[in-house]
Amino acid sequence: MSAATTPRLPPCDLAIIGGGAGGVLAAMQALRQATTPLRIVMIEPRDVLAQGAAYATSHGEHVLNVPAGRMSAFDDRPADFLDHVVATTPAGGPDRETLAHAFIERRRYGDYLRTRLQEAIAASHASLQIVHDSVLELDARDDGATLRLAGHGALEARGVVLAVGNTPKPLPARGAPQLPEGHSIAAWDFDAVKAIPVDADLCIVGSGLSMVDTVLSLADNGHAGTIHVLSRHALLPLPHCHGPAATYDPAPLQTMDLRARMRFLRAAAKQAVADGLPWQAAMERIRPHGQALWQSMSIADQRRFLRHVVRQWDVHRHRIAPEVHAKLQALLDRGQLRLHRGRLDTVMAEGRCLRVTTHTRDGRTDEFDVDYVVNATGVEMRAQTMRNPLLHDLLGKGHAQAGPHGIGLKAARDGRMVDAEGNPQPRVFILGSLRIGCVWESIAIPELRGQAETAVRELFAAVPA
Ligand SMILES: Cc1cc2nc3c(=O)[nH]c(=O)nc-3n(C[C@H](O)[C@H](O)[C@H](O)COP(=O)(O)OP(=O)(O)OC[C@H]3O[C@@H](n4cnc5c(N)ncnc54)[C@H](O)[C@@H]3O)c2cc1C
Known part of the structure; x- marks a missing residue:
């Protein structure tokens, strides 16, 4: 877009970078906490908010890993998601108590967040503008920040919440970039997974929750081919079990x-x-x-x-629903799902198939042929290796520093981003997985909603009305 046609954005009181679940939780907090007509801007390249890798799936077999009774968007209304589920479940469906313990379809969680966002917009003194764009640069100052967007030029903000999540890891194998088109699939490309022919043999690399999503989609299709699962430890997620927590003193x-x-x-x-x-x-x-x-x-x-x-x-x-675990176990028991312990070395096209070569811990090399390889290796944790230009800009200019062990970015206890000199940025807060190095538990909804509430409260206290 040329400078002449670039739509300029008026300055705002709060800019939220990222419109995944975390960004939407922050926007709802800002709309709820605002007591004056503040201007809030959320910048998100995707067309639909509150999706990210978790809630973008349109497939019913992908369910939450947490019972509905514990997935509220608000600390002060712990049954709010359950209320939404009850209100949107057709008459004659399960009762409230059953739904509270149920693992609901993930697509319904995105719907819930978008519904509550619209309600918060309607009830707020503040306004929310959603800008479909990416932030490429952020210059932090004591009184706010200047953001540079790919298509909308500069945006001045008096406060910023950074909620950009993680980027997926590339397939860690020699030969991966040269594979025939369509035969190397990302586990989060849910539609491409669903389109794998039922008689194909495939290798899923990684054995965590993205692998589970892939296997569920294949099972839902009535898959008949062999499903190889390769991971360094060959450990599968374990099931939840309904019941009270133990009572020991931690x-x-x-x-x-x-x-x-x-x-x-x-x-x-x-x-x-x-x-x-x-x-x-x-x-x-x-x-x-x-x-x-x-x-x-x-x-x-x-x-x-x-x-x-x-x-x-x-x-x-990070456990899974008992019924999901039972499906995995049944596939393992009948030998259709084969678990391999080893490190992926190469994936090469060999005639009409792909040859997967792995190294085992005891130094052996293992090989098998498949039709497709699915990358379920998860997300990048290190800010330097994430393919997000904004994070490179922040680190390069010293506005931020890498978090402990290189994971994400360093944040103060209250969530303020810490610069290269070790000083917290007064007006920039980090939310979500970028804080894993600092606090470890920083990805699930209970942590995100708490961080969103704190970030907005602290920012509004710092920004004079
Ligand atoms: C498969 C899966 C299942 C899960 N299930 C559960 C569950 O059952 N319960 C639970 O509590 N948690 C679950 N989680 C955790 C889940 O990740 C979080 O709940 C949540 O989705 C994370 O949201 P986020 O906004 O922090 O990150 P994301 O969802 O990754 O959103 C980040 C957003 O930022 C945008 N963005 C990135 N860079 C920029 C930029 N430079 N400019 C503008 N926008 C940018 C991206 O487009 C993206 O939309 C699950 C996660 C996964 C992957």
């Missing part, structure tokens, strides 16, 4: 080193089982303490955790 964990914490948790899980509870009850007990547990660990123990424990942690912490 406080002593905070002063223990990593080894002692692991021993403590194993013992707590055993005790739960001895008390007639599932092992999951022990994990549920520490779920609200995830950030405190991470922050009370030494840097050396955090590093050890990332190197040796994280995958075990993930499968126990």
Whole structure:
């Protein structure tokens, strides 16, 4: 777009960068908390808000990993998502109690956030302008920031919430860029996964929640081909189990080193089982303490955790609906789903198929032929390797620094972005997965809604009406 035709945006009180779930939660907080006609601008390149990788799926087999009763967008209205689910479930469907424990289709969560956003717009003193564009640069000052957008020029903002999420990882294999078109598929390209022919053999790289999504879509299609799943640890997500949390006191964990914490948790899980509870009850007990547990660990123990424990942690912490787990298990039991432990080395076109070569831990090389390869390796955590020009700009100019262990960006305890010199930026807050290095638990809705509420409250206190 030429300078003459670039639509200029009037200055705003608050700019929210990113219109995924996190950005929408921040916008709703700003609309609710505003007591004067503030101008809020949200910048998001996608046509539809509140999607991101999680809620963009239109396929009913992709369900939330958390029961509906715990997915409210607001801390002060804990049953709000459940209310929406009850209100939008056709008459004759499950009752409220059943729905509270149900794992609802993820597409309904995006609908919920968009519905509540429209309601917040209608009820607010403030206005919200949605600009479909990308922010390429951000220059932070003590009294606000200047944003540079790809198609709309500069935008002056008195406060900023940065909610840009993560970018997917490329397939970690030699030969991947040369694969025949359409045969290397990203797990989050839900429609492309759905279009895989039912008799095709395929290899899913990665064994986490994106792999689960892929397998569910294949199963929903009545897939008959072999599904190879390759991952370094060959661990599959474990199931939720409905019931109360265990009642042990988690406080002593905070002063223990990593080894002692692991021993403590194993013992707590055993005790739960001895008390007639599932092992999951022990994990549920520490779920609200995830950030405190991470922050009370030494840097050396955090590093050890990332190197040796994280995958075990993930499968126990990021659990899946029991019915989803049962489907995976059935595919494994009948040999249609084959789990391989190893590291992907190459994927090459060989005649009409793709040859996948892997290295196992004991130094062996393994090979198998498939028709498709699906990249389910998840998201980039390191800000430097994320393909997001805005993050490169922030780091390059010293407005931000990488977070602990290179994960995301460094943020102060209240969420203010920290510059290269170690000073918090007074008017720029970070929300969501970019804060994982600092606080660990920073991706699920309970954390995002709390961060959104704090960021907006602090910004409105700093920005004179
Ligand atoms: C498959 C999956 C299932 C999940 N299930 C659950 C669940 O059941 N329960 C739960 O609590 N959590 C779940 N999560 C966690 C989920 O990630 C978060 O709840 C949420 O989607 C993260 O939202 P976000 O806004 O932080 O990031 P994203 O959803 O990634 O949104 C970031 C947005 O920023 C935009 N953006 C990026 N760069 C720029 C830029 N430079 N300028 C402007 N815009 C930009 C992007 O276009 C994107 O829309 C799940 C996640 C995944 C991936």
